[in-house]
Amino acid sequence: MKKIISLVAITLSIVACNNKSEVAKVIQGKVERDEIAVVGKIAGRIDQILVHEGDFVKKGDTLAILDIPEVEAKKTQAQGAVKSAEAQYDMSVHGATANQLKQLNAKKTALNEQYQFARKSLQRLDAMVKDSLIPQQQYDEVFAKYQGAQAQLIAVDAEIADVKNGVRLEQQTMALGQQDRALGALQEVKVAEKERYILAPQDMQIETITLKLGELALPGYTLFKGSLQTTTYFRFTIPESEVKNYEKGKTVTVEVPYKKAAIAGVVQNIKQIGAYANISTAYPDYDMQEPLYELVIKPSNSTEAQDILTKSTVTLKR
Template identity: 25%
Template sequence: MGKDVQQTKHRRWLWLGGIFTLLIIVALAQWLWQQDEVELGLLQINGRIEGDLIAVAPKAAGRVVELKVREGDEVRAGQLLARLEQSAVGAQLVEANATQRAFESQAKAQVIGLNVLRAETPIQLTSARAGIQAAQADLRRAEAATAQEKRDLARVRDLADRHFLSPQAVEKSELALRAATEQEAVARGALTRARQAERDAELAPLRIRSRTAETAATHAQAQAAAARVNQARSQVDDLLIYAPSSGRISARYVNAGEVVTIGTPLFGLTDLTHVYLKAYVPEPMLGRIRLGQLAQIWVDAFADQPFDAKLGFIASRAEFTPKEVQTRDERTKLVYEVRLYPSADPGGKLLPGQPADAMIRHVDTAVWRKPSH
């Protein structure tokens, strides 16, 4: 029986020794493979796909009345994401529009009146001067008639005093003189009115300048009203939150009914056309890489499709391997963060959070190979 126990212990030690030896062989093979890989001009790294998170926030404060998207939705640049309450600002926009239309209508009427005045001024001036000439001619005729009637009355009276004419003839001549005098007064009044019309016509340029200034003032008021309309419209637009770029909604921070202030993030948006692989390079390998080197990114979802990339970022300071690295031993190593940016739009095939492997070619003649797991 003691012999069986010894044989069992012996077999157990052989079994443990075999496992230990196998582990050493596997580790040695992996190390040799990695060394061979480095010698072949390729450096394998692994990490996660990341994307820059855009905080979508309103330019105005207000109550959230509608949310158009939720986490995981893909959106286009300019797509409406949310709407804030618009009642007060909307009323201001309606009032500003009405004021603008009123001033614009007034300005149009003033322009029409001004154009009519400009067109009528030369006509009125010509007509007034012609009226003066006509009134002067009428007055000269009336004065001549009055003078003639005075002479006729003097002759009639002389003849009546000598009993050659009757008293009725004198009365008739006096009536004719009175009529001529009245006609002269009428002609003189017409000349006065014609001269006044000429003075009024000559003042037309002053009225034109005055009307022009009034029209300009009304135009300025209309422009100020238009500025208020634009301001109110901008305030209304600020209550509509649009996607600044195409991408995927990564987070939603508010619910409908909540009151938000200016700059309060409503959504987190990730631009899927500008994702990158974030990984870490051990310090001894830092001398083999440089910005602009070509690389290939591999993800499990597309195991046979590498994504061409370039090394676009190398951290300037070393750090201990981040906590997301699984083994404790690995977390104690000094590493440098690097980022690989795809050379073309991955078309939504590379998503933030995906684990990925990559090969960086640090020797130009190196032949691409798929990363090992």
Template identity: 25%
Template sequence: MRYIRPVVYCVMAALIGGSIYLLSARPAASSTGETGQARPTAYIESDTASASFKVGGRITELLVKEGDAVKKGQVLARLQSAEIEAKVAQAKAAVALAQGKVSEAKGAAATAEAKKAQGAAGVKATADASEQQIAQAKAAVDAAQAKVDALHSGARPEEKKQAEVQLNAAKEVFALADQNLKRMTAMLEQGLVSEADVDKVKISYQEAKTKYDLAQQQYDMVQQGPREEEVRGAESLLEQAKAAYELAVAGREQVQVRQGDVAAAQASLQQALGAVQSAQSGEQQAKAAQQEAETYLSYTELLAPSDGIVLSQSAQAGEMVGTGFPVFTLQKEDAHWAKFYMPEGAAAGLKPGDKVSLTLAATKEKVTGTVSAVAAAPDFAVKKATQSSGETDVRSFAVKVDLPALPPSALVGMTLQWEGKTEG
């Protein structure tokens, strides 16, 4: 028994050492083909994406399960949203109220604009009417003044001469008519003419007499000058015309009053426009608050970040989750790759873009890949240098190969064997 125990310890140490060697060499594991040349192997891998809520809360619905295929933007789960929905409704009510204030302010601005336009029109109409009244009153004053001046000055010499000429002409016509009437009367007594003929002459006589009397009156008036009551009447009319003129001039002050009304309307308009801007600012703020509330409401739905397969689920309905907690993990579609760990000699000459041939170990199907990156693996060297002269470490290089087209039988995690670089 004393000798058996050390032997057991040695065997266990050997097994442990062998296991450690195999584990450390696993990334660079290789298989041997018919030619006896080692071929590196790797596993089919895929990019993954975590689906998490942007806000914390209690999960109310889980709409997918592990293994389901999902599309980008598809709703995966929902959080309790009653409180946020209430905030959205409140924000919408605030927007409606703000829009009502905008409409009210615009109405007030339109009213102020109308008052301003009405006032401006009133100023123009008042100014035009005032100038017309002044012009008419001035003309009346001038006419009345001319009448008074004419009465005070009396008739002019030429007017007197004209009155005398008209009197003499009327006198001659009247004398001729008188002689003609006397002759016709004598002839009527003798039976030489009829009474009708005499009547005609009498009419001519009366007309001539009337014209003579008027000419005599006009002549006497010109010689004597205007009567006192006529002068007083003309002067009274002149005073009335002057008073009307002064009243028309005083009416100009109404233009200034109207201009003051226009200025007040302009101030009201500016105030109303300021109210419109303030209301519009309030509307924008309300809309921003609504948008923010609706954005938070949208955060209560968990959307798939990409097309893929649900690999795992980390929460259940009814659980509270925090912001950023990965509720689901998705395996992305069309994002498969494999990483081969190759010694320096095998990796030499490989560069991104090279086409390589691979074999699916489980089915022996051929797979074509594209080298996307070649980098030195910092974790280990496949061979350590000894004390022999000229020996060096042999390092391992990680060669990442994208797999754009896998056969239907290929699954994530299956083994691929390296065949080599292909032409083209």
């Protein structure tokens, strides 16, 4: 029995040594991709979610629809303001209507009668005041009425001229400015209305959906997180002593264990991770205080790496 136990222990030791030696021959790394966050610009409740985690979407695809009742109310207000401003501008350009002109002509007729009566009254009193048949005060009162009737007649003539020729250019410009302002407000509401639809900014894979139906999405809050499949790269951590084996631009072979596949790649960048990442006595396989470097490898053919899982393990032979 003791011999059997000893034999098993020896066998396990040999297997462990072999596994350790195999691991020592490769450098382990991870599959990385650039990530992207999709946020909303205006506040609203999640009304519909049209995708699921793991879905691949194209740029411009609708991911979700927000319920924003305030936008519809503001749209109705803006449309009413536009109609009112357009009517004001049209009236300033085309002048008064036929009924308004008819009313002004009737007003002129009445004022003309008052003016003629005051003028005749003044002519009759003119001779009488010269002969001192009436006091000067009475004459002055009739003269004042005459001047008032004359001024009103002149004013109504000016009103009729305005409505026939249109209002002043300054008033037309002011009415046009009010119309443009109303149209701008309506355009702003239409832009806000489009923000109800949360669209994919790029071709991407949906990794995380942060909210559920009925929850409130605030401006700037991340609604979806995704990864860009065309940005796949492999990241390895190597000690300074091995940097010389991976020059920038060198072509290497990256192994994908879970797929049992090999992908050719090019060393794109090598940069130091930082002094805090120096290898010390906790890592007896390396020399003490040896700095670590990040090795970035881009696949030579990006289509070969599109279906590899993000954060999966890859290896690189030493």
